Amino acid sequence: MSTLPELTGVFARLASRIETRNSETVIDDQSDDVLVEDLNQLLNLSEVPRVRVLDTALSLMCFTAPQVFESVIDYSVNTIVSVLSSSIDCKVLRFGKSEVLxxxxxxxxxxCLGVMESCADVLGKANEHDLYSISCFEGMLSCSLLYAVLRVAAMTTQFGYTMQLTPILNVQLTDEMIPAISKLVCYMPKEVSLENQELQMRLIxxxxxxxxxxxxxxxxxQDVVGRPFICLNEELYEKINWRSIITCLAFSPLMFIETRALLHRWFLLTGLTSVLELEVELVSMVLDILLRPMWWGLxxxxxxxxxxxxxYFLFKHQLFRILARPLSCDRFLELVHNIKKSVSHSKRKLKHAATTNSMVDHKSAWAMAMNFPDWFYFAALVLSGASFSDSSICEVNEDNQPLTSSILANAAWYIAWILDPIDESVCALLAEKLENLSRSLTNKPLNSCVHKKLKKPKPSTSQSQTIRLWLEELKDAKTIDVKNNVMFRRIILGMLIGCSDAIDEDGYELLLHYVxxxxxxxxxxxxxxxxxxxRWNHEFLDKCSRKEPVTGACIVFSLxxxxEKxxxxxxETREIAVDFICKVKFKAVGYLLKCLKRLLQFEIGENNDILVKDLHRRMLRWRHQGKDVFHGYKDLDDTINVITSKFS
Known part of the structure; x- marks a missing residue:
């Protein structure tokens, strides 16, 4: 089979047999009771005598009509797949003394456009006549046909490589192929598995x-935005269709880079937290696949x-290597030093540029840092005066002498840079105000350089009031757009974690409500x-719409x-880490329950059933994070029982 007409002819005969298979009266389980003559007549697809003899022989060997039809379809599909696979070649072409691969x-x-249309016609007839219910055409057979056609379509773009490895691209894809591709997309398997062929098909x-x-x-x-209580990292792993997309991104660094750039552009355009969170989780999941592929079913x-x-990280890879490592003070200092050097280099390049878009595009250091928000919260912990397991928290020079720049100043600069990576003067002003807040919380003198562990702040009810006054001062200064800056309010989350010993429940509630x-x-x-x-006036929470308690509960879950991360x-130990999480839960549980009780006062419709299920799952997960410390806590038990009753 060397010509295209012969191939399309096989497609045509396959489509015809599918129609015949549906129109004939097929007898399956009762075939033993059918006379040989009747079965022979049923099997005749041609009046050629030798075919009639073959059909008679098949019937005498107890092959039923459905089996014959399925066998014909099976061999036709495998023939097409073999021909399409053999059409892809790898040749060495010689031009004088040079060679091209x-x-x-x-x-x-x-x-190829004709082949794709023929394939779509065959798959359409199979779908129309419910041929997918036939064992021979379900599963790998239809997938093999679709995969072979898509692979040929992809290979119509031919690459040539000279001996000097200079690529020569001969693009033959045309706009007319896009509608044909769209038709084939409809026949992608609905139940996606992690088979290598299906993953490659999506990539193609x-x-x-x-x-x-x-x-x-x-x-x-869209699903993430519509499900505010979704546990995104768990859902990306457990939902097979989503997991296949993540796995495909891991198989193709090019597509991963495109996806990250796409989400980053959407985030810059919309400023939506959900877009940033999805980008962060996609990066985290792909890195997890690289670390433990077998856990992902590979x-x-x-x-x-x-x-x-x-x-996967062609841009700022050195910065990525620092960001991807575990949190610590010395690595944080290394991170800030690397970013400052990168920012300085970028600004020198921008002296003759008309725009500063490159400071925040997907190739920038800022975009990379936004994909690893744990360092942002770590910096906020430093500002709150939390203690850490590594004792060296001050930069030193080559002679091991302390520098005037402490980890506190670096933490303030890093947060300020995340909030405004473009305007250097605004960044400096924000850093100064963050340092002042930190010193108010920890009662440290200016320009102090510490060589011992940061001590926990002494228990005091004034910590929340200090943060409150700082927020009001910064809001009045109008240094940045506090209301629309996604990361600004999240500074408070890091501080709440670091000050969990020093802020009482009312103060926690005040600041969580602000976030x-x-x-x-x-x-x-x-x-x-x-x-x-x-005590804080809760009249606003009592009169709020449905959106506010949803957002409030989500903030507690995020906190x-x-x-936990x-x-x-x-x-220093796992026991201390568990206690660290539980302190946060104890302080936040009051605000969480107030939000949920207010939310449950609203009518829960059928369309929100998935929201209630997500909330129930989230509550059970939240209760056991670190460890369950709410045994006998009646308010929490009652709230979970009410949520359970909403969908049971």
Missing amino acids: RVGGSISGHD LWYLDPQNLVKDISQIL SAEIGSKLPFSCA ATGMLLQSTESQYVGFKHK TDIA ISDSVS
Whole structure:
């Protein structure tokens, strides 16, 4: 079979047999009771005598009509797949003294369009006549046909490499192929598995039409936005369709880079937290696949073929290597030093440039740092005065002499740079204000350089008030757009974790509410014997819409997730790390329950069933993070029972 008409002829005969298979009265289980003559007549697809003799022989050997039809379809599909596979070649072409290695398909772009249309017609007829229920056409058979056609379509773009390894690209893909590709996408398997062929098929579709990648990522994002209580890292692993997308990104560094750039552009355009969180989780999941591929269902052989990290992070790879390591003070100082050097280099390059977009695009150091937010929260912990397991927290020069720049100054600069990576004067002003806040919280003198562990702040009810006054001062200064800056309010999350011993529950509630809504509740004072006790006015929470309690509960979940991620890095033992998480939970549980009780007052419709299930799962997970320390806590038990009753 050497010509395209012969190949399309096989496609045509296959389509015809599928229609015949559906239109004939097929007898399966009762075939033994059918006379040989009737079965012979049923099997005749041609009036050629030798075919009639063959059909009679098959019937005498107890082959039923469905089996014959299935066998014909099976061999036809395998023939097409073999022909398409053999059309892809790898040749060495000689031009005088030079040699060129050409990799591509022998089927031209125009002819490939006809093959794709024929394949779509066959798959359409199979779907129309419910042929997927036949064992011979389900599973790998239909996948093999679709994969072979897509592979040929991809290889119509031929690459040539000279002996000097200079690529020569002969692009033969045409706009007319895009509609044909779109038709084939409809026949992708609904139940996605992690078979290597199905993963490669998705990658080919992304390559042929990048809009397929955009659709896959935007569908995940749409689901994430519609499910605020979703535990994203667990869902990305457990949902097979999502996991296949993550695995495909791990197989293709090029597609991973494109996806990261896509989400980063969306984040710059929208400023939505959900977009940033999805980007962060995608990066985290791909790195996890590289670290433990077998846990993701990949064989050891496939896992060993995955590229090194440098293929996925072509830009700022040295910075990536620091960010991807465990948190510690000395690594944080190394990180800040590396970023400052990178920022200085970028600004020198921008002296003659008309725009500063490159300071925040997907290739920038800022974009890389945004993908690893744990360092941001670590810097906020430093500002709060939390203690760490490594004792060296001050920069030294080559002679091992302390420098005037302490870890506190570096933490303030790093947070300020994340908040405003472009304007150097704004960054410096923010860093100064962050340092002042930190010194107010920890009662440290200016320009101090510490060589011992940071001590926990003494228990004091004034810590939350100090942060509150600082927020009001910064808001009045209008240094940055506090309301719309995604990362600004999240500084408070790191401080709440670091100051969990020093801030009481009312102060925790005040600051959590600010992180969730951007509003500072007014305080009401009541006089007690010997001291003043402050409580916050919850009238706003009582009258709020459905959005505010949802956001508030999500903030508590995020707070605990952050504490869980960084607990091992800032604790000397696992027991201390668990205690670290539990302190945060104890302080936040009151605000969480108030948000949930308010949320449960709203009507839960059928369309929100998935939201309630996500919330129930989240609550059970939150309760056991670190360890369950709420035995006999009636309010929490009652709230979880009410949530359970909503969908049971």
